[in-house]
Amino acid sequence: MPEVLSARTALVTGASSGIGWDTARLLAERGATVLVHARTAREGEDAVERLLTRGIAAERLHMFAADFTRLAEVGQLADTVARAFPALDLLVNNAAVMAPERCTLTDDGIEISFQVNFLAAHLLARLLRGPLSAATDGRIVNVSSSLHRTAAMNWNDPNRVKKYSRVAAYAQSQLALSMGTLAMAPEGSDITAVSVNPGLCDTALLPLYGRVGAPPAEGAAAVVRLCLPAFRLTNGEYYDGGDIAPTAVAVHEDRSQRRLVKLADQLTAATT
Numbered sequence: 001m002p003e004v005l006s007a008r009t010a011l012v013t014g015a016s017s018g019i020g021w022d023t024a025r026l027l028a029e030r031g032a033t034v035l036v037h038a039r040t041a042r043e044g045e046d047a048v049e050r051l052l053t054r055g056i057a058a059e060r061l062h063m064f065a066a067d068f069t070r071l072a073e074v075g076q077l078a079d080t081v082a083r084a085f086p087a088l089d090l091l092v093n094n095a096a097v098m099a100p101e102r103c104t105l106t107d108d109g110i111e112i113s114f115q116v117n118f119l120a121a122h123l124l125a126r127l128l129r130g131p132l133s134a135a136t137d138g139r140i141v142n143v144s145s146s147l148h149r150t151a152a153m154n155w156n157d158p159n160r161v162k163k164y165s166r167v168a169a170y171a172q173s174q175l176a177l178s179m180g181t182l183a184m185a186p187e188g189s190d191i192t193a194v195s196v197n198p199g200l201c202d203t204a205l206l207p208l209y210g211r212v213g214a215p216p217a218e219g220a221a222a223v224v225r226l227c228l229p230a231f232r233l234t235n236g237e238y239y240d241g242g243d244i245a246p247t248a249v250a251v252h253e254d255r256s257q258r259r260l261v262k263l264a265d266q267l268t269a270a271t272t
Contacts, residue, residue, distance in 0.1 A: 006031035009085050009135075010227065013068075013124070014095030016043040019143060019198055021050070022220030023092055027227065028056045035081060037095065041065040068095055068120040069106045075271040078127035088131035090227050093121035093177070094143040099169035103161055110267055111159040117173035118180065122264045123271060125184035125193070132191045140185060140193035141226050143219075144178045144238065149248045151175035153256070158263065176260055179251045182236030183261045192233045197240040198222045 010027050014020040016038035028034045028051060036051070038044030044063040051061055062084070066077035081088065099113040106115050125132075125140055132138035151171035154160055160169050178195040185193035198219030225231055225242055238247045250256040 004031050005228075008089040009033045009035070009087070010090035010092060011035040011037065011064075011081055011088060011124075011128075012092040012094060013037040013120070016047040018216045019219040019223065020092075020094040021047055022217045023094060023223050025051055025054060025056065026217075026220055026224045027090075028060050029054075030224075031060070032090075033060050033062070035062045035064055035085070037064045037066065037077065039065065039067050039095075068116040069108075069112060071106075071108050071115070071119070071123065071268055071271045074120045074123050075127065078124055082128060082131050086131055087134040088128055089135040089138060091124060091128060091132060091138075091140045092143065092223060092227070093124065093140065094223070095120060096143070096173075099166040099173070101166055103159065103164040103169070105159060105161075108267075108270075109159075111161075111169055113170050113173045114158060114176065115267075117170070118176040119264055119268055121177060122180055122184070122261075123268045126268075129189060129191070133189050137229055138189075138191040139227060139233065140181070140191060141223055142177050142181050142184075142193070142195040143198055143223055144195040145171075145174040146197045146240070147171040148174035148178050148251070149246070151248060153179075153250065153260070155259065155263075175248055175250065176264075178238050178247060179257055180260050180264060181238075183257060185235055192235050194226060194233050194236070195238045196223055196226055197238070197245065 010032050012020055012024045015024040015036045024034045024036050036047055044065050048061050048063050066073040096117045097113055104112045106112050181193045181195045185191040237244045
């Protein structure tokens with residue numbers, strides 16, 4: 001019998017399609033109250049409507065819209081969620097974009113995949129630390145990628161303006177997400193944060209890999225497994241297939257972690 005999550009509240013970012021939508025569905029089907037995040041209200045309303053047609057009770061769903069290419073909207077999302085839900089059990093950082101063919105900076109002056117795929121997650125984790133700490137078993141699950149193992153941080157030019165490659169930019173964003181996971185659950189916060197490889201799935205990011213992907217529901221199942229209270233997690237680790245998996249060396253380097261957090265805090269300082 002599936003583990004019941006009726007007493008749990010989860011924020012799932014990027015829940016309008018793909019792995020995010022199926023993650024929201026699976027959590028809601030287990031009884032969780034799900035905060036369905038989408039880039040726009042229209043996309044969010046459509047996602048909720050599709051969840052309702054799957055038999056999810058309307059009272060379990062709450063829609064939130066925020067464009068992660070604007071850090072101010074990430075901050076507004078966190079503030080709205082914290083006011084409405086003073087205790088938040090789960091934060092699933094799933095929102096992601098494929099790096100464009102050409103280097104593209106947001107209005108905040110940051111390479112778009114680095115901002116959406118990592119900085120937004122970093123900022124949400126920091127701003128929602130209070131609600132997550134208030135939960136009995138607050139968890140953060142960052143949806144990363146095995147591509148992070150091929151990446152290297154370009155510390156001198158994180159926007160990669162001078163030598164841009166869409167694959168390198170996307171991989172860097174995933175490396176940053178896995179490397180920054182431990183800092184999202186600092187000692188004494190009573191939060192556990194992990195990253196996970198959901199596997200190669202048929203989502204909007206698939207063209208970057210150039211291969212056939214599994215249904216998004218399979219990736220979502222891997223994410224939801226880590227959300228279950230019965231599944232014991234090791235803080236800061238990277239999971240694949242339900243097990244702790246090898247990572248890029250930098251993921252567990254204290255110096256690299258501190259350097260990344262300092263960079264992320266500087267880039268998001270204007271939002272807090």
